[in-house]
Amino acid sequence: METTRDGTNGKRVTIYTIAEKLGISSTTVYRALNNKTRISETTKEAVLSTAKELGFRPNSVAKSLARKPLHVAFVVSSGFPEFHRHFINGARQTENELRDYNVRVDYFSNQDENVFDDGASFVRTVLKKIAADSYDGLLFLGTGVDELDLIAGKGIPMATVLNDYAKDNRCFFIHYDGQTAGRLAGELLFWKLGKGARVALASGFEHIYMHRLIAGGFYEKCEELSLDVIGTLYNRDTRKIAYENTNTLLEEHPELQGIYVNSYNSSGVIRSIKERGLSGKIVLITSDINEELARYIVDGTVSASIYQNQYRQGRLGLRYLYNYISENQKIDDIISVNPEVIFKSNINRYQKEM
16 A cells, blocks of 8 residues: 655545545546556546645565555355345455455355354355465454464464454454444333333344344343343344244233344244234334335334445455455454434335345
8 A cells, every 4th residue: 555644734635535635436546547448547646646645655574565466355145135145245245345456355244044054164164265375465254263373373463343353463453343232222212112111132142242232232121221121032033043043032022112133134023023013013123125125114013124335344454454464454453333213214225135
């Protein structure tokens, strides 16, 4: 990467600084600075003028790194391809922005929805290949397995996404702020139901870091606002289990007023509520967005959904990993992406994520 420092305040100036100031892509800045084609003279002049204004000077070592091929793997394994494909799409966007820097990313994705049965086997096989082929870096979204030690043993820089496996051997961890997401859900239920309302949490797995983090924020906010959490369902992110558990919960607690589903898979919970004629009577807060959830938000079955922006996590994850490897740039140990709340009124903003 080409970098220098601003002589007035010591702040690092990069091509991203120039791109942000001009409102253009870093690839466009790179093309202008290196006199490449497919760029207008007006844009080129603006880039060169801004670079001079900021005191930018090309770094010859960084230019050499930019020409050196960088081979990165992105392993993505979750229970729902429609969930994890957005991480991949975000990483592909960054890969496209880095194409002039000779960065190549191989994507290893488990497309089987029964990933929790065979996902570990998939991850083990892929990690063995990555270690054997000596990749330059790894972005990892998957389950914790012993083969992660092979990556560390090979000295391959690794960043984790969503769940913080291999904490001692990774260079950074990127996820969304689950604790805040849980607190948001508790507050949304409070706004809809008021103090003393009886609510429940439908989660995926008790042992998964992100689910525990979200649940912790939810319990904390419910206690603060005097909401009565009468049950927690662990549905193993399986539609059938979620459906059966919700049926049992509703039979045992007919006074239930609200449910927060803190994982992507909410269809089993929704099916149970709809079959019992409780749509709109039980306040339902879900997670993320897909075509099914969008319909339920529009028709009022779901009051709101808390979005973790998988696309942004994938995009930032690859960008920071590249900066770590190519620039030896220090990256924060944990990078959090803020959750967003999707309502009927703003759902159009999230159409691309469906």
